[in-house]
Amino acid sequence: MLTRAYRFELNSSRVPIGEPQLEVQDVSLRFGGIHALSEVSFTVRRGAVHAVIGPNGAGKSSLLNCVSGLYRPQSGRIVLHTADEDGTRREHDLASSRPHTIARLGVARSFQNIELFGHLTVLENLMLGRHIHMKHRMFPAFAWFGPARRQEIAHREFVEEVIDLLQLQAFRHAPVGSLAYGIQKRVELGRALCIEPSLLLLDEPMAGMNAEEKEDMARYVLDVNELRGVTVMLIEHDMGVVMDISDRVSVLDFGRLIGDGTPDEVRGNQAVVEAYLGVDE
């Protein structure tokens, strides 16, 4: 009998809750003479919602791009901790890895400007998120029989659980390009989840949304984190949302880390207040 409880794990990290999962160590990134990031260091712990905030141009997206391998920092290390089934720990330096290797390590991300395939349906976009887990040879895949078929059905089941979790049922067969912005953002989150992330990077998941959509998205992010155990690192502008849902907040300003702590600590941090509200001169 098909029960209502989910059968698949979304989280793929075996690092115990509370231990360091991602360590950003003295990362610096320059574009010519511009210092996008200067010696930034902080730690994301397994099971947390870790927010990175800062004014426009502070280097938030650059940092996320370094973690996902799109940019290569000039100096510093970005260490991802993983654990094997038997508990053996491994360390991977993301700063010197290619994006596809990083994706295989379970680092999934969504983009600030939606990067979906507009002409494909929601279902197809999500199935593409499963791509790195599909292993079939060319002929069975073309003919769609035997193992290839069984595998695709198993992946579809996984995708359907994500659709259920994010309540995308009504849009399953709709081309993504025809959907409202808020729904597309949800599909982006869904595709990242289909990778079975060990670490989920969200680049401004609530940008451009109205209050109701933001509340929904915050709910989904919390569900993914609290109920499905996925570590989330997110960039967000909406301070209300950040302070509500984050366990830990790192603040960037002009590429430097000016604050790092719990939401309450950051709220009381003078440098952060000045960066956000300006200083009387």
Next chain:
Amino acid sequence: MSLRRRAAGAPVDLADQTFPRLLARQVAERPGAVALQEKRYGVWQPVSWQEYAARVRDFGHGLASLGVGRGDIVAVLGDNRPEWVIAELAAQSIGAAVVGIYPTSLDEEIVHVLTTAAIKVVVAEDQEQVDKLLKVKDLVPHLAHVVFYDPHGLETYEHEWLRPFEEVEEAGRAWGEEQPAGWFEEQVAAGAPDDIAVICTTSGTTSRPKLGQLSHRNLLAMAQNLTGVDPLGPDDRFVSFLPLAWIGEQMIAVACGLAHGLTLSFPEDAATQRNDLREIGPHVMFSPPRIWESMLSDVQVRIDEAGWLKRKVFGWGYAVGDRVAAQRLRGQRPGLADRALLRVADWAALAPVRDQLGLSRIRRAYTGGAPLGPDVFSFFHAIGVNLKQIYGQTEVCGIAVVHHDDDVRFHSVGVPIPGTELKISDDGEILLRSSSVFRGYVGNDEATAEAVSPGGWLHTGDAGYLDDGHLVVIDRAKDVLTTPTGTRFSSAFIENKLKFSPYVEEAVVFGTEEITAMLVIDPQTVGAWAEGEHLSYTTYTDLAAKPETYDLVAEEVHRANADLPEEIRVRRFLLLFKQLDPDDDEITRTRKVRRNVIAERYADLIAALERGDPRVRVSNKVTYQDGTVTKRDIDLRVLDLEGYRPPDRTKQRPVWSSRR
């Protein structure tokens, strides 16, 4: 479209059965056939009669192990899912009754039902419903267990009340094994037709809902009488998307479903209902008018967006369908030429629309609960859907009077179903007597005595009269008013005439000397109209305040006035700046206007309408979803129709379009 008639089904006398025994009979006759199916993960997941009965048995044992016994009442709070009916049949199998609570109900309503019926076990759907129950837990001391069937989000909840549905089934299986063999069957056999099976809440426009008790005999007699007129068979499908707490859904989905072995289909999600309806293509439907009205507005909006060729073809096909339907409804047989034309029109224009609406297999569609506009009625008959009016109330299992096939008169509600006596009392009230008349309200003997006279006549509280054997309902008897010149009328009668316009969503009428109306526009149809007129607007409030919108509605009111006697024509109206919302208590969950709330909240507006002020200022408080509250002043216009002349137009707007 011809209507296939079937031989009337059940050989047994349904009135001597109970729901659990009928379930056992279905299992014996067709164990592998699909009883329930729910769309999950994008696929229809079937449950056979045998599996259904096995889950009922396990959950029944589980309920017994939680201390539910004969005569108790189990509440179900949630959307339609297989677990809803499994819980219902499980409770009935061990001699308990079930009461459904509308899933949109808020704290006070929930507490009222739970305390009135002394509920020990609630079967709730999900986190949302469980949260509501946890919030009121101090107010419901009887409640001992909450069983939930959708565990998502509840993984981290720890409360001694809570248990997952499957765990109760498992515990029930183990508990059942400890009982003497045949315990469950004995329980089912011990159930009598006169035991209470279902408790339905009355909609309560005036007071708190009352809990009407219906026995197995009540419901099954109704099923027998209804299917005596309109047969149903085991191949028929039904899509269950209206609340099972509503008598109309219990009536067809559960009572007729068990009696005749219908397959029930449960949609995946509220947002996918329409699509799922279309995939299933049910044979029978019973929905309140708003569903039919929204189907018509859907068609209007989509046809208005279609190209000219499609509009022409549909316009022609509709005209043919409308003409033939009118002949049939007058009892005439259409001529050969018309029948040939209809075949072409059906193929080219009508069948595709039926298919889009999910009505391609529909044999009978019912509407009830409120009057349906003649425009909507004729639209469905023209496209070949056999839409019929039902008249009934919770106290008589939802149905007592229905249109017979090919004898549908839009202003009447039809003739009594077999086994039902109808008479009009001396003061004009409709009285009904049948074996479906309910078994009283829970804990309210006074109200029961008022509703049923010692002779077994149910006082419906509705005023009506007979017209050539057909019943015509005026309104609730206490709402019938008299003008200074002595004309008897009801506000609802005028309101319904106004609401027959596709642009008017709700109407509330005031006064006896000079009739005034507060109207609420339908944002979908008026929005589409505004788009066609190249009229830009921002919000609902903005759209409702546009002078062009006032002109549009004025024409509609003028048209409604033409159907009304001189003394009760609408003199003045205004367009309200917001829609009526059940969350604001302005309207019930079944969308009936709460006049007392309206009268209190909008006293200034109503006074201005009565005085005939040209404008009125109100201050409106808006609470947004994030909790922020803003206050705005709104200037509303009151339009006086004295001396109003509608603009000259050669062409009338067709029923199927919101364009002229």
